Amino acid sequence: MAGLIRREDIDEVRSRTDIREIVEGYVTLKSAGIGSFKGLCPFHDERSPSFHVRPQMGTYHCFGCGESGDVISFVMQMDHTSFTETVEKLAARISYELHYEQGSGISKEEVGRRQRLLDAHKVAAEFFQKNLYTPAAQEAQKFLGGRGFDPRSTQQFGVGYAPRGWDNLLKYMRAKGFTEEELEATGMFSRGNRGLYDRFRGRLMWPIRGIAGETIGFGARKLFEDDQGPKYLNTPETQLYKKSQVLYGLDLAKRNIAKKRQIVVVEGYTDVMAAHLAGVDTAVATCGTAFGSGHIKVVRRLISDDGTGGEIIFTFDGDAAGQKAALSAFQDDQKFVAQTFVAVAKDGMDPCDLRLNRGDGAVRSLIASRRPLFEFALKATLKNYDMNTLEGRIRGMRAVAPILAGIKDRTLRPAYIREVSGWLGIETDEVLRAVNYAQENPQQSHRDKAKAEQEAKDAVERAEQARAEQEANPFEIPDMRDPVARMEREALEVVVQVPHYLSNAQWQELAKVQYRYRMHSGIAEGIIGAAAEVVPAPGTHWVNSVRSQAPEPVHALLAELTVSPIPARTEEQLARYVHDILNRLFEQQINRQKSNLLMNLQRLDPTADAEEFQDIQRSLLELELRRRSIMEGQD
Template identity: 35%
Template structure:
């Protein structure tokens, strides 16, 4: 649902963020900010900062941040519209009935009805499980070690033997065939008429992060032949995309533990929750995706893989690790041997032993090296050489030299190889990547990593400059004619800079919380909040401050002009190139006068 920006801003500005957040957690004034224990992760020392001046929050421990809307969405598991309505009611603002375009209204209505019919189906399946028809399914769950509280918590159910029973029930509630076909719950054809997607299966309702039922998984009881799949998931609908949702995340996201356990299946997840590990999730019968990784990044900085210990599970872990690391997550792998999965492990050895396995979880890099080593016979010199060549290539994935050296030392020690020889091998492969001599297909991400390392300094400079402008708006006049929003070219800073300069031009001030509102995703809002929460001048004396500011301006402008020069050269625009050269000369004059 869409509401005018002016109304959204009015609701935000009338809900003082300190007042709102202090109704949830205890805040104590520290200088110009308020500090408290972060409600989104466990901590003993307050690192959760709320700024009345900026009307935003930021946790220096786990990195979350945003404005008052973001907080309510995260804490209450609300959508933006739900948070908007909540905060509007809090300050006595009546929201108008919003008019939809015909297309938007149809899509909104369809999604609402899909959530509604899934909720009805979930209740139906649960009632069936508790009925006489569901005795075998209920006993199956009990035999799998689940208790009644767990069955209720996860809303487990049963689709009975009659293949059109759910269809008839939903029809009795007034749902029409055309809509039911879109729900993924039933199929309708000329030969069979309406028939259920699930029948004679134990049912696992799949919920989104806000506890709304968006789909279902069904498992047959007992052994089956190859023609019948053991597990069956809902097809994708307007509300269900299995590559973007994780089973159990609705509970795990509020566990407030420092990490999240990733499993392969429903029963593993449920078994871990019942054993007290309420930070477990699972992918929905599909390979782990970059969307899963980014989704997890919203709620944690560390994940532990509990994939099956068989060959398929190991390969699944190897595919998931780079996706998780690319999202910025620390990854560890739990050793489940001699058992196949967490469900079997918990039944055999119990929760305390599983905690021991968590504590001793292996760094994902060493897990990859151990798996790699199994492909080579280290007693054979040729095989051993190939193994260390592949290991050296993997070490190049660490772009930070210090970190790479630490891992190189550890590998050399573990496999009894001279560390200096291994470092030389790593450096040789690294130089081949840089000059393009070697075929880079073996490590396609490395060139991007080198580029990213080079660009990090520029990103930091752009972040620093934006922070200074937010903290000290008088700088806008000092950089007028030297630096503009077009000179911020790195990632999210491009949009932030444009909004910052536009807001200052209009209001002669900058309100960070208002700018945060211009970003839709929680990830972007958190990144912007972190930007606006960075420190500024600190204890620098005026001379050091002027030099730091001057150097930063020079670096940003020179980089911007260099990029413009490259474009001018590419299109052979000599007039533009001469103009850029003149701007570079003028820049030095401005910088000198600025220092004075």
């Protein structure tokens, strides 16, 4: 044994190592004041950053989970290495020579296990790269050239070639001094009756690197027909390589990911290469496994997923497998605070094929054309149901209700509910009730597809139950997080407090409004009833008249509306505010009517239902003209 590392050397390594630089290899840090930085904690899941680093002190601390320590303890926890291995790794990083209490130094056989594995992978990567442009690697060269990759680009990504044969790499590694035990631990070799042999033979090789840039495994694609193995063969799980936590290309993309707060997840090694070469420098790929929770933790730390921005963009092939992968990714959507998107080329081409056939600009355009993942999931889900039958449409409604309920942007949700209503030919209120039910019962969204028929029956029963519940308690408290609820309330406030500001045209429009919330329609019922009996004028007489005409359950809300502050200080500001808020209410009402007509229009055949089709188009035109007239103040 070489003995213990001298205490002075440990202190020297600790003091010379920049803890901020080390931590930023795993976590995106932002300034948190003079001499302090913060980010999302790598030791527990959180949405707001509570992990702080003080470079001058050489320490870190998480105020969320309580983890704290110095640069050595941080690396030990992140890389799962022993104290000695960690110090040796950090010392090698700064080219510092360690000394030991016993013995004069440390031999190769006594180097930490992890460092030896890293050394082995580095040597193997160099071996594969040297073999790429040899006569024996013509198939590999042909494959790369056929996909638009020249020697310069292959060198950038460290692409190599594993020669055919059973022991080419084995002999090379043995000659470099690696032991049988070390070689087997790398995962680059398999064991048979005659001992070890090369796992990768006659294959194109991609080095898979950790976030700090060290090679930790390989991905290999077969090139020859007589290769009986799978198309892609990756390093098995080892001390270094954990496929559920590794993203190919992350070492090249991490700084741009942190800077742009964007990550593009593609499907394969060549897609990562094509994306980067085309200018999409935030592209990464999983290594032979689905994008899962381990990857999510890595991504969230890098984009600083704290609710202040960031985007995750998935690209998938347009085939059935690609759609399945997209829907699988959607299941993890809620684990991100940032917005998730999907980018799929119209003809289903992946980034590599797109670059090859249409150039770099097409790859950039593909990413720029991204659309919300939930929109893609909506359409992909509805394809599984028969839209020509009522049962199919109801089943489709129930299937997409959890997706609609999961839309993070609450201002978008009503618009998509109306959109889906049009696709299905089902009233918007019915879809809304299904969404509300899904939101209250999220476990229903994970049903097994094998129970689809039962699901259809349950969907109908739940819709009926929701309708019964609403009838039993019609005066629900409006959700003020809903922009429509806020707008309806603000409009009713001005009519209750300053009814004399409304013109005759506005009173006529007000009588046509259908409110989303029964509580608000109850107030409106009192207002319209009172206006038919008394002259609308501010004061006790007007409010009492409204109260007498309104249902008893809304009387408390009416009292609240009479004292709610209106955001206006002058008569001129008040007049403008009344005009604007009422016009917004009227515009929303007209837009809802247009949405319902468009829903009906989508279900008609322009040839077979020509007369009805034209009637609806005329009604749509009239509504649009009316909307413009109101907004221009000409009514």
